[in-house]
Amino acid sequence: MKRVSWDMTRRCNYQCPHCWYASTWEIERGKVLEADPEQWIAHWSDWYGRYGGMNIIVSGGEPFMQEGFVRILEGITPMHRVDIITNGAGIPDDFIARVNLTNVSLSISFYPYLVDDAKVMARVRECISKGIRISVSYIGYPHPKQWDFDRIRRYRQQFKEMGCTDFTITSYWGNFEGHAYPDAYTDEDRRFMMDYSDDAPRLTLSAKMESSRGRLCWAGGTCAVINPRGEILRCGASEVVIGRVFDPQFRLGAEPEACLVDYCKCGEYDTALSVA
Ligand code: SF4
Numbered sequence: 001m002k003r004v005s006w007d008m009t010r011r012c013n014y015q016c017p018h019c020w021y022a023s024t025w026e027i028e029r030g031k032v033l034e035a036d037p038e039q040w041i042a043h044w045s046d047w048y049g050r051y052g053g054m055n056i057i058v059s060g061g062e063p064f065m066q067e068g069f070v071r072i073l074e075g076i077t078p079m080h081r082v083d084i085i086t087n088g089a090g091i092p093d094d095f096i097a098r099v100n101l102t103n104v105s106l107s108i109s110f111y112p113y114l115v116d117d118a119k120v121m122a123r124v125r126e127c128i129s130k131g132i133r134i135s136v137s138y139i140g141y142p143h144p145k146q147w148d149f150d151r152i153r154r155y156r157q158q159f160k161e162m163g164c165t166d167f168t169i170t171s172y173w174g175n176f177e178g179h180a181y182p183d184a185y186t187d188e189d190r191r192f193m194m195d196y197s198d199d200a201p202r203l204t205l206s207a208k209m210e211s212s213r214g215r216l217c218w219a220g221g222t223c224a225v226i227n228p229r230g231e232i233l234r235c236g237a238s239e240v241v242i243g244r245v246f247d248p249q250f251r252l253g254a255e256p257e258a259c260l261v262d263y264c265k266c267g268e269y270d271t272a273l274s275v276a
Pocket residue numbers: 012013014015016018019020021060061062087109
């Protein structure tokens with residue numbers, strides 16, 4: 001099953017200091033392709049005809065802040081599996097009623113340094129009780145209330161006991177108190193990430209433990225990224241544009257190609273590791 005990361009919006013209900021877009025929100029919002037929900041449903045219907053059911057990973061911004069998002073889900077979940085990367089705070093009530101939940105999962109970005117952890121956990125428990133598959137993504141932001149090994153171990157255990165499928169740790173790329181991350185992670189930090197993340201192979205590249213340059217990678221073939229401008233990229237990290245949405249001539253690549261960058265920071269590379 002091909003996998004597409006759809007970075008759909010630059011709207012968000014949070015303003016996290018660790019966000020990729022913390023200093024560029026306004027510029028980013030000005031570049032977003034405005035399209036009607038029905039156009040997106042037609043696009044995904046077209047790709048269903050070309051590639052069959054796909055695994056679409058929707059991110060942003062916060063996807064639930066995008067106007068018409070539940071309508072888009074209602075239209076595409078009969079065809080494709082959709083994983084929504086969300087902070088969990090803006091999930092509307094009609095989401096559960098209108099969407100094919102067997103084809104939906106949520107990946108909750110959990111930021112206890114910013115939010116009420118008990119409230120988020122209660123929301124996760126409620127969604128699991130409705131039959132929604134949930135995984136948790138935990139960013140290694142070096143704030144003392146976020147990057148605390150004992151707390152992380154406890155959260156991991158609590159989420160697993162609730163029935164969450166995965167608990168993954170992602171590396172932080174940016175500055176904190178004068179230090180540039182991920183370079184500033186200590187060996188102990190890196191060991192902890194590898195031991196307590198369910199997706200350790202991604203971290204070897206995104207936490208700069210290994211270089212990705214020159215690896216043969218299927219990005220652009222079995223997986224791709226759609227950015228908010230409507231450009232189709234080989235992957236988020238290399239930013240090589242291979243086409244545009246709504247182009248009936250566009251086709252995903254048929255061969256793996258060498259990676260052009262040193263570090264695969266966004267995590268589209270697990271397909272690469274499987275064929276390299
Ligand atoms: S919830 Fe996500 S997209 Fe929104 S500000 Fe935080 S990191 Fe950025």
